[in-house]
Amino acid sequence: MGPQCMRPVQLLCLLGAISTLPRSGALLCYEATASAFRAVAFHDWKWLLMRSMVCKLREGCEETLVFIETGTTKGVVGFKGCSSALSYPPQISYLVSPPGVSIASYSHVCRTYLCNNLTNLEPFVKLKATDSKSIAFSSHNCPTCVGQHTKECLPNFVTTSSCPYTAPKCYSSTLKFQAGFLNTTFLLMGCAREHQKILGDFQYIGSIKVTEVLNVLEKSQIIDAGSSSRDPAWGILLGTLLAFSD
Ligand SMILES: *[C@@H]1O[C@H](CO)[C@@H](O)[C@H](O)[C@H]1NC(C)=O
């Protein structure tokens, strides 16, 4: 910009300068994050796409959505933005399959204008249609919740659910998902095959960096969480706070 850019037209000059920057090969992608718990309506959930961004040369558009289910509660965490990964078609699979706590992911990288345009949970509707419908339940119960420990998983909201026969152990962890502007930490509790890390093999889901910290449960809570409906939840919350303060 030269001295001919007078004050009233400085903005126009600036806009003009930006619009003439070389951008051959640079792609426009949607930029968004998602982090929703409890009130996730499977068929009505909508990912609002309000922003887009210009990627760096050779980058593509990514969309990664993680669907978490425990008992009857659901959570959705996702990321859309630019990615340096090679393009790949939509990949949908269970990282942790039901019954019990389940985690499914959808991930896609593409290289056409605003192609990371998924706005619903349709991929997971299809995936869940393949779930086994017959589940035998055991006599074990576990505190069940997915959400933030200061909101959806406050002790009063933690319910107890009976465990499937093949997933009889109580699981409780604090999960952290980070990518771009996405930075969400939440609690996941429910029935599992073992009380051990269930995402151990996945440090990344798409571009989302995953950290899983098991919450410290007292033996009595693991073995018989169902015997008292209130105390275990408090114990678990304390366990969570201890894990945070490490
Ligand atoms: C989403 O992107 C794909 C690939 O670019 C395109 O074919 C499709 O029409 C888009 N859908 C919507 C709703 O914009």
Ligand SMILES: *[C@@H]1O[C@H](CO)[C@@H](O)[C@H](O)[C@H]1NC(C)=O
């Ligand atoms: C994510 O959020 C936590 C707590 O809100 C904060 O301490 C941390 O610095 C954030 N990390 C990033 C990468 O923004």
